[in-house]
Amino acid sequence: MKIPFYRPYIGDEEIAEVISAIQSNWLSKGPKTVVFESEFAKSVGSEHGVGLNSCTAGLHLAQLALGIGPGDEVITTPYTFVATANTIIHCGAKPVFVDIDPKTCNIDADLIEQAITPRTKAIIPVHYGGYPCEMDRIQEIAQRYGLAIIEDAAHAVYTKYKDQPIGSIGNITCFSFYATKNLTTGEGGMITTADEELANRIRILSLHGMSRNAWTRYAAKGAWYYEVEQAGFKYNMTDIQAALGIIQLRKLEEMQMLRMQVARAYSEALADCEEIILPHDSHEHRHSWHLYPIRLEEDQLTISRNEMIDQLSEAGIGTSVHFIPVPKHPFYQEKGYRMEEYPETEKVFESVLSLPFFPGMTKEEVYYVADTVQSIISKHRR
Structure with missing residues (x-):
């Protein structure tokens, strides 16, 4: 990878x-x-x-x-x-x-x-x-x-x-x-x-x-x-x-400053990509930036979240999904929980993926990820 x-x-x-x-x-x-x-x-x-x-x-x-x-x-x-x-x-x-x-x-x-x-x-x-x-x-x-x-x-x-x-x-x-x-x-x-x-x-x-x-x-x-x-x-x-x-x-303060720099670099690089919803932030609170999850506006794309993950993987980029909602798991399904009772959760889950994100990440790595995301999206706009 x-x-x-x-x-x-x-x-x-x-x-x-x-x-x-x-x-x-x-x-x-x-x-x-x-x-x-x-x-x-x-x-x-x-x-x-x-x-x-x-x-x-x-x-x-x-x-x-x-x-x-x-x-x-x-x-x-x-x-x-x-x-x-x-x-x-x-x-x-x-x-x-x-x-x-x-x-x-x-x-x-x-x-x-x-x-x-x-x-x-x-x-x-x-x-x-x-x-x-x-x-x-x-x-x-x-x-x-x-x-x-x-x-x-x-x-x-x-x-x-x-x-x-x-x-x-x-x-x-x-x-x-x-x-x-x-x-x-x-x-x-x-x-x-x-x-x-x-x-x-x-x-x-x-x-x-x-x-x-x-x-x-x-x-x-x-x-x-x-x-x-x-x-x-x-x-x-x-x-x-x-x-x-x-x-x-x-070292936490140092690591957090590095995380914030990575988050800022991602947000600036992806700001003009209308087919993506970036993570929410507010000056009212202090965000720890544990993850950098993006969501695809799938009605504007001909590619699904899962297909996006596959194409990023082919480009050597590791991703993850946070999270598979609890009511989707078989154990909870057997207990009677149903995803349709949580429509906002289901919508977010179907479109979300977490990009690579860690304090030692270089600007070159961030830009490579962002450029790859934009390249995939440009090929799959409706």
Whole structure:
């Protein structure tokens, strides 16, 4: 592939810190995890951070910590990676999907209220591509109905809603540090919260339900005795992951500036292409630019989204689709969900593709992608 969909931005500093973690003999959760939790929480203006092995683990534990279980309902978007909905299922609750605002691809806050029932316990807004949901409206609804807000911020490291960093707004915010994310630990995630009790509950659940700070039992002054307070999970972060995250966090501002430059270059290069809808942005918020998804105006073209992907691949350009909507998957179809109930989600899905996007991308690479997109479109205009 001439230009992959994503290329990691990893340097000698990350390698050195990972080697340091290995040489310290703390391979699982240890002091580097504690440092990373503290530094990350501070970076998003939150009181507490809990490092985990994925954002999925964070979403699962957030709901359990809030007491969500069988018979409950959780409102979220159908236009997200399936993990968002799966974790609701894992808790024994029911996902209730609300269609998206096609401009932002985020949950349409104006439709949330009509989906609330006496069984609704929480709202999980997903900040698609790194652009924030309408959190003022969502908070107002949540407060009026006594609902918790769990933010799926898998795309939203560095995002701000107005002047508030994502990570400091909802009851619990769940971040992803997967390999392609703005900040990576290879695999990994983090929850942030202002609620110490919730943070402690999630810490305990993340390590088999063992009493708080059970990980220190192998330290020089650690005690061998521990108690299992509930049936927890093995969801903790490791020091090897945290070592990578510590350096990535310190480089985040640099990486974000590079991402913004790539986004700006794409937007300028594709601005005159009327057959494409570019990603939404606003000076009111800070976009993390996790993705650069474009949408084809298919009524103006003789080529489909899938054919466009094939032709870009033939030109050596890697792409992806974010996302296959949750109700399209067989598991959810069998549970009675139907795509026709979410027309805006279906329309966006049929026309969207994500272009290569990563902080080390050169202008030459951006222009090659943009020129190729324009060339394909010029051959297929109606």
